[in-house]
Amino acid sequence: MAVEAFAKTNLMEDIDDDDDMPLVFKRSSTTSKQNQSNSSSQKQDGRSGRQVPDVRSPNGQSSSTHKVKTAASSKASPAVSPLTNPKASPLSSRTSPAPNSRTSPAPNSRTSSSAGNQAKNVNQQSNIAPKESKQVVEPKSEPNDEAEDSEDDKPLSARVPSGLSKSNSSHANKVLGASTSVQKSRPPKKEDSDDEIPLASSFQMKSNAGASTSKFSSSEEVKPKIRQNGLPSATVLSKRPPGEVKSAAQASVKKPRLSDASTPVSSKQPSVKTEKKTEDDDDDVPLSQRIKKAVTSASASASKASSVKKATKVVSSSMKKTKKKLKKPKYSKSSKLQPSSGDGQKWTTLEHNGVIFPPPYKPHGVKILYKGKPVDLTPEQEEVATMYAVMLDTEYLTKQQFKENFMNDWRKILGKNHVIQKLEECDFTPIYEWHQSEKEKKKQMSSEEKKTLREEKLKQEEKYMWAIVDGVKEKVGNFRVEPPGLFRGRGEHPKMGKLKRRIRPNDITINIGKGVPVPECPIPGQRWKEVRHDNTVTWLAFWNDPINPREFKYVFLAASSSLKGQSDKEKYEKARRLKDYIEGIRSAYTKDFTSKDPVKRQIAVATYLIDKLALRAGNEKDDDEADTVGCCTLKVENVEPVPPNILKFDFLGKDSIRYQNEVAVYEPVFKAIQQFRSGKKGGDDLFDKLDTSKLNAHLKELMPGLTAKVFRTYNASFTLEQQLTKLTQGGELADKVAVYNVANKEVAIICNHQRTVSKSHSVQISRLNEKIDELKAVLEEFKVDLARAKKGKPPVKGADGKAKRNLTPEALQKKIDQTNVKIDNIERQIETKEELKTVALGTSKINYLDPRITVAWCKRHEVPIEKMFNKSLLAKFAWAMDVEPSFTF
DNA sequence: ATAATGACTTGTGTTCAGAGCG
DNA sequence: CGCTCTGAACACAAGTCATTAT
Numbered sequence: 043m044a045v046e047a048f049a050k051t052n053l054m055e056d057i058d059d060d061d062d063m064p065l066v067f068k069r070s071s072t073t074s075k076q077n078q079s080n081s082s083s084q085k086q087d088g089r090s091g092r093q094v095p096d097v098r099s100p101n102g103q104s105s106s107t108h109k110v111k112t113a114a115s116s117k118a119s120p121a122v123s124p125l126t127n128p129k130a131s132p133l134s135s136r137t138s139p140a141p142n143s144r145t146s147p148a149p150n151s152r153t154s155s156s157a158g159n160q161a162k163n164v165n166q167q168s169n170i171a172p173k174e175s176k177q178v179v180e181p182k183s184e185p186n187d188e189a190e191d192s193e194d195d196k197p198l199s200a201r202v203p204s205g206l207s208k209s210n211s212s213h214a215n216k217v218l219g220a221s222t223s224v225q226k227s228r229p230p231k232k233e234d235s236d237d238e239i240p241l242a243s244s245f246q247m248k249s250n251a252g253a254s255t256s257k258f259s260s261s262e263e264v265k266p267k268i269r270q271n272g273l274p275s276a277t278v279l280s281k282r283p284p285g286e287v288k289s290a291a292q293a294s295v296k297k298p299r300l301s302d303a304s305t306p307v308s309s310k311q312p313s314v315k316t317e318k319k320t321e322d323d324d325d326d327v328p329l330s331q332r333i334k335k336a337v338t339s340a341s342a343s344a345s346k347a348s349s350v351k352k353a354t355k356v357v358s359s360s361m362k363k364t365k366k367k368l369k370k371p372k373y374s375k376s377s378k379l380q381p382s383s384g385d386g387q388k389w390t391t392l393e394h395n396g397v398i399f400p401p402p403y404k405p406h407g408v409k410i411l412y413k414g415k416p417v418d419l420t421p422e423q424e425e426v427a428t429m430y431a432v433m434l435d436t437e438y439l440t441k442q443q444f445k446e447n448f449m450n451d452w453r454k455i456l457g458k459n460h461v462i463q464k465l466e467e468c469d470f471t472p473i474y475e476w477h478q479s480e481k482e483k484k485k486q487m488s489s490e491e492k493k494t495l496r497e498e499k500l501k502q503e504e505k506y507m508w509a510i511v512d513g514v515k516e517k518v519g520n521f522r523v524e525p526p527g528l529f530r531g532r533g534e535h536p537k538m539g540k541l542k543r544r545i546r547p548n549d550i551t552i553n554i555g556k557g558v559p560v561p562e563c564p565i566p567g568q569r570w571k572e573v574r575h576d577n578t579v580t581w582l583a584f585w586n587d588p589i590n591p592r593e594f595k596y597v598f599l600a601a602s603s604s605l606k607g608q609s610d611k612e613k614y615e616k617a618r619r620l621k622d623y624i625e626g627i628r629s630a631y632t633k634d635f636t637s638k639d640p641v642k643r644q645i646a647v648a649t650y651l652i653d654k655l656a657l658r659a660g661n662e663k664d665d666d667e668a669d670t671v672g673c674c675t676l677k678v679e680n681v682e683p684v685p686p687n688i689l690k691f692d693f694l695g696k697d698s699i700r701y702q703n704e705v706a707v708y709e710p711v712f713k714a715i716q717q718f719r720s721g722k723k724g725g726d727d728l729f730d731k732l733d734t735s736k737l738n739a740h741l742k743e744l745m746p747g748l749t750a751k752v753f754r755t756y757n758a759s760f761t762l763e764q765q766l767t768k769l770t771q772g773g774e775l776a777d778k779v780a781v782y783n784v785a786n787k788e789v790a791i792i793c794n795h796q797r798t799v800s801k802s803h804s805v806q807i808s809r810l811n812e813k814i815d816e817l818k819a820v821l822e823e824f825k826v827d828l829a830r831a832k833k834g835k836p837p838v839k840g841a842d843g844k845a846k847r848n849l850t851p852e853a854l855q856k857k858i859d860q861t862n863v864k865i866d867n868i869e870r871q872i873e874t875k876e877e878l879k880t881v882a883l884g885t886s887k888i889n890y891l892d893p894r895i896t897v898a899w900c901k902r903h904e905v906p907i908e909k910m911f912n913k914s915l916l917a918k919f920a921w922a923m924d925v926e927p928s929f930t931f
Numbered sequence: 932a933t934a935a936t937g938a939c940t941t942g943t944g945t946t947c948a949g950a951g952c953g
Numbered sequence: 954c955g956c957t958c959t960g961a962a963c964a965c966a967a968g969t970c971a972t973t974a975t
Binding site: 932934940 | 954955956957958959960961962963964965966967968969970971972973974975
């Protein structure tokens with residue numbers, strides 16, 4: 043292990059890692075066919091199904107069609123459109139602007155607030171889809187064959203947009219056509235032009251040229267040669283086919299890869315890097331790497347603020363030099379993505395310092411009252427009481443389930459014969475108040491004190507923050523062991539309120555490289571449960587979840603690590619590959635809508651829903667989990683067919699977020715759904731012959747590695763790119779950023795990514811409205827003054843009674859114009875705020891949008907990438923930074 | 932074939948720090 | 954120059970999916 047030694051040194055100095063290895067990127071496709079999963083359980087039927095409705099009704103939101111108009115949350119609706127076929131007109135698709143309100147059985151009441159925005163949404167939609175469902179119907183069926191025209195063939199996203207345009211079908215078709223072509227044939231003239239222009243100007247471009255080329259090649263096989271800078275035609279190549287082939291091949295290849303690539307790399311790296319390059323090195327390092335480095339070091343040094351800038355800068359400056367490297371792909375380095383080995387090996391060497399535990403409980407001595415009298419509690423009892431007390435102002439405390447579960451667990455600690463017998467007789471307010479005052483105290487501390495405190499904490503945690511993987515220092519994600527507390531499940535979780543006990547070292551299994559020191563157990567007298575040396579997994583440690591002992595809590599590397607980056611990239615590459623199969627897949631399932639085989643029919647319809655609506659797969663759940671569903675677990679009552687061809691969806695999905703949508707579908711689908719429902723009760727499974735493993739097994743036959751969730755990634759990224767292409771038109775930087783956000787929002791809506799409305803939302807809105815009022819008043823005054831000025835009269839007195847300066851009419855006009863602009867800006871601000879109040883943009887950005895789309899777009903349009911990605915995202919997507927501007931998903 | 936296990940991604944809500952404002 | 958307000962970072966719950974066990 044000389045290697046190790048080297049590695050060590052590297053880390054310490056944070057050297058760069060250029061190694062000379064050629065990079066081999068491949069994807070490890072571990073696609074095996076089958077899976078399992080329990081399909082059987084339909085336990086909850088009756089009750090679960092029920093629940094949904096119940097929940098909802100309270101809110102008062104009914105899911106009736108009318109809502110459409112009324113409610114408006116733009117959210118769901120977009121998704122809808124997908125289905126309609128081309129002619130049918132996009133609009134139709136939007137039939138129902140489903141309200142996005144979430145039913146939130148959950149703690150937060152998202153539901154409540156939708157009123158405000160609805161209004162807006164309405165507007166939006168209204169333009170869009172006045173049309174209504176009628177047209178929807180067109181199930182023409184030619185979908186596949188012809189593919190091009192039919193909207194169906196397109197991913198939803200495509201459709202969505204079309205929906206937006208109010209134009210009718212013809213227009214729609216056009217749009218579609220355009221998009222289609224784009225998809226299929228990469229480099230239409232449009233692109234070329236784009237490429238060229240931007241190229242020259244954008245700073246990044248140059249960099250890409252050289253460096254990227256080489257890099258890319260490594261990663262992407264095909265493009266290398268072509269990819270040069272902006273050459274227009276190059277793009278074409280990106281076509282997946284080659285890739286696919288490869289991937290398939292790879293699977294079998296696995297082992298070899300490993301050895302060649304990874305092994306050598308690791309050994310080499312270290313040695314190479316050592317000191318040699320010192321200052322220069324950055325240039326040699328690939329961009330992404332550098333960024334990472336910069337970030338890393340910065341954060342390490344505590345000067346985080348600067349890190350971002352640094353990174354960027356580096357990037358640009360480095361660009362020029364990149365060329366030198368070209369010939370050798372040495373960059374592969376670790377920070378860069380390393381191929382994941384086919385045989386499942388994830389690392390060669392791994393060092394880290396284990397995990398850090400929360401501090402032991404410090405009793406405060408504040409007593410709760412039982413039947414009005416103070417009660418003495420042992421520290422253990424008090425600790426649990428405190429967990430409850432601090433939640434006094436949360437919605438959890440209004441839930442019977444929570445209180446019951448809590449009391450059951452607390453009673454175990456109190457003992458059978460404790461004076462405290464009934465939760466209702468307990469008054470936790472003394473502890474609650476004590477806690478509030480502690481919080482207040484903390485807040486009052488001077489910034490100096492806070493800073494000191496922070497630094498101290500940092501110092502303590504520093505050693506746990508990093509791991510060394512194959513000689514490269516990488517950030518660890520969650521190195522802090524979860525502290526004890528009361529379980530906060532989402533939605534109507536049967537286990538909410540249960541005590542999540544303290545985790546001790548002997549609950550924890552450590553995974554670390556062989557031959558390196560095992561992290562010392564931080565709690566004296568105790569030891570780890572187990573130490574493993576498993577290089578086929580990426581976790582550094584795990585413990586059993588105290589709430590669900592058969593499940594685990596893992597400690598992984600941070601998102602910025604190359605291990606994560608590699609798999610992230612593979613995820614997007616897989617989604618891109620789907621592009622080449624999607625037509626065939628769509629035509630195949632379209633055929634099967636009417637298959638005689640009920641299993642086939644269900645698979646076809648389920649696939650269709652997953653494709654068009656971006657639904658999740660929907661694994662079976664146990665009774666001790668919240669009752670939520672995904673595609674395969676939809677209940678009869680979750681999908682209501684409304685003739686002639688509308689499906690109304692209403693269910694609680696992941697995290698008990700409500701999904702409501704109304705969609706026009708092809709007649710065969712509509713019929714199939716009706717047939718699946720017939721003879722069943724509301725709580726019965728809609729797809730009774732299906733489960734996620736059967737579905738995924740089937741998908742895998744259509745494309746290697748294909749699973750249900752790939753459709754979500756595909757549709758999200760496809761939509762982003764498509765929307766960007768459609769909406770971007772030059773203009774100011776701010777306009778471009780706005781365009782991006784609109785595109786991002788479309789995706790978020792399709793994926794149903796919601797967030798709770800912030801408490802201060804309405805306050806903020808009214809504050810802005812006040813501002814507008816003020817400005818309007820000012821405006822009026824200016825107008826008066828202007829009129830007077832034109833007549834040579836002096837301005838009226840201000841509100842304060844002071845005389846104003848005499849201004850020329852021109853000057854006044856200018857002021858008026860400025861004020862109008864201000865008002866417009868605020869109005870726009872209000873609008874977007876309302877629109878986004880329930881939409882979470884971040885989730886898709888982090889998980890679904892291929893960062894290369896964003897990076898390439900930024901390069902093409904000279905938008906600094908920092909405008910779109912924050913520091914974390916820049917670090918996470920380091921692997922995507924050197925993409926060609928001409929990149930297309 | 933199905934259930935159990937295991938590992939890893941996705942997702943929302945809370946906390947915290949600092950940007951921006953009056 | 955203090956203060957709010959926002960977005961980034963963090964926490965951890967809840968999915969997906971592959972593999973192994975039965």
